[in-house]
Amino acid sequence: MSEDRTGPIPPHDRPDAAELLRTVRELLVDEVVPATDGMLAYHVRIAARLLGMVERELGRGPADARRHRADLDRLGYPDDAALAAAIRAGDLDDRGDELRAVLRTAARARLEVSNPRHLAS
Numbered sequence: 001m002s003e004d005r006t007g008p009i010p011p012h013d014r015p016d017a018a019e020l021l022r023t024v025r026e027l028l029v030d031e032v033v034p035a036t037d038g039m040l041a042y043h044v045r046i047a048a049r050l051l052g053m054v055e056r057e058l059g060r061g062p063a064d065a066r067r068h069r070a071d072l073d074r075l076g077y078p079d080d081a082a083l084a085a086a087i088r089a090g091d092l093d094d095r096g097d098e099l100r101a102v103l104r105t106a107a108r109a110r111l112e113v114s115n116p117r118h119l120a121s
Contacts, residue, residue, distance in 0.1 A: 025051040
């Protein structure tokens with residue numbers, strides 16, 4: 001079964017996880033926030049943002065993970081910890097352009113999930 005399959009995963013029917021998250025997030029934003037104020041409204045907005053992050057990660061996660069794995073393989077490191085150690089040791093100083101491209105792609109993927117509005121600026 002493909003990791004980036006869209007829709008419900010058998011034996012489950014619709015709505016799938018992303019649709020459920022979207023529905024709850026929209027309910028919070030459209031119905032609960034306007035009916036509350038103060039700290040409760042603030043906490044509901046935070047909860048809605050967190051649901052949006054989970055929704056985006058479900059949609060992007062498998063593809064982002066494959067791309068990151070391929071980038072690590074191309075650089076020759078098994079994981080982020082080994083890559084970080086190599087950077088600290090100066091092992092990639094002669095591959096600066098390639099390293100920056102990998103780090104930029106990883107940072108963009110994180111922002112696409114955590115807060116895509118930051119990419120608009």
